[in-house]
Amino acid sequence: MNDRPTASESTTPGRSGLRAKFTLKSNGFKLAINLAVPAGQTLAVIGPNGSGKSTLLTALAGHIAIRNGEIQMAETMVDRPKSGDWIDPVDRPIALVPQDGLLFPHLSVLDNVLFGLRQNKSGPLTKAERLERAFQSLQAVDMADATTKVPEELSGGQAQRVAVARALALQQPFLLLDEPLSRIDVGNRRNIRQALADQRPLGQVQVIVTHGRDHAITADLIMAIEDGQVTGFDTPTAMCANLPTRWIAELLNP
């Protein structure tokens, strides 16, 4: 097993990137991760079902603790069992888009997007500022005309778009997305990719779990996980040239 992610040698993460080198065990499943993403870059996480992609996001978000190693977000060590470092999910500089959206069923679309803004996660905002941000991010995913709807009235794709808007509105340095485009139609995919791209010049690190080849090769870095192990970590160009495993080859070079 190589000790350092190969990509980190060419692109050092710098002070504001994401570094994670850890192992964890969850319900008998073992996951070993080694990654580094510089500020303003996108990491696409690919791998078969059940390989540990979602578990990786769960650990980064702090909903499970790692067993060994460390997770560092910008200058902050958010999880490091050896030294006892631990930052609660509430205080991690992240925004999360879970696979099924997980919109609060008892709140309207607008209140879902306002939820995080009301918790001071993005600093104290006036009511007008919160509303402006919420509308901006709903516009970015083309859902600004559905503010009064409740999640029950949305299609799967619409719910995913609102979940993306809810995360964008927080403007956190780290954005974790679990297959955000899986149920979204082609036209809206373009909108959402644009909305995500607009965040990167601000230095946002985006970790995107995806099954889409297009989404993977347009990222800055690709990491493949198979059966809890990293089987590839490189730029898309290098990954497409090397094709470390058969599974990666089948996804990237169909």
Add this chain to the structure above:
Amino acid sequence: MSKWSRRRGAQPIPLLIRIMAGLGLLLLLIPLAGLLLAAPWSNLAELLTDEDTLEAVRVSLIVSVSAAILSTLFGVPIAFVLARANFPGKSLLRTVVTVPLVLPPVVTGVAMLYGFGRRGLIGRTLGLELPFTTVGAVLAATIVAMPFLVLSVEGALRNTDPRFEQMAASLGARPLARWLTVTLPMIRPSILAGMVLAWARALGEFGATITFAGNLPGVTQTLPLKISLAFEQKPEQALALSLLMLAVALAVLVALRDRWVPRR
């Protein structure tokens, strides 16, 4: 085609099982039919608006509504602890909470005398006068009613996806804010159902109340106590009050029908 005939493809129900089910149903229906036939329909209005009836209705409403509110105030946190926390002695806590469901209410009343009575644990140390007061009747009703609320809410909490609370945490909500803005609103229907059940149980409470709080008109004499007393002196009034309580019980069942039997 008769509506009793079997749907195509449905399994037949054996005759023996149908007969036993029918007999069971009769067991339930005969007393109800008897009550409805004996009821003093002609002067029902008069009997129900008579002064000491109204007094019992007033006491019953105060006691049962207060008991439902207290059950909710204490029962929802207990349900939350039972559903989410992990600690040694948790099964003991669950037993303590559910024991009034199976314990004869008279025993609850006796136990309350030794706990909250003038010479009981609390009465002796605090000098409280709880027995034979309205507050005492409320406490008795709360103890027997709270398990219904706790079980209803605990079940709902176990069925909610914990990832909603995790999501709220990732959005920056601290534990109390998560509980107030996500957990509670998501289980609101079960809290309301639990409140109605607890209220109905408190309204019908007899044994613990008469043992601990007595049968004082205007103070602790609730409808069931009034019925039992009236039966000896004015059976007509007992029948009228019984009808009233039957109507309330049916209303509760109609209000909760979707909670008891999930609709297909």
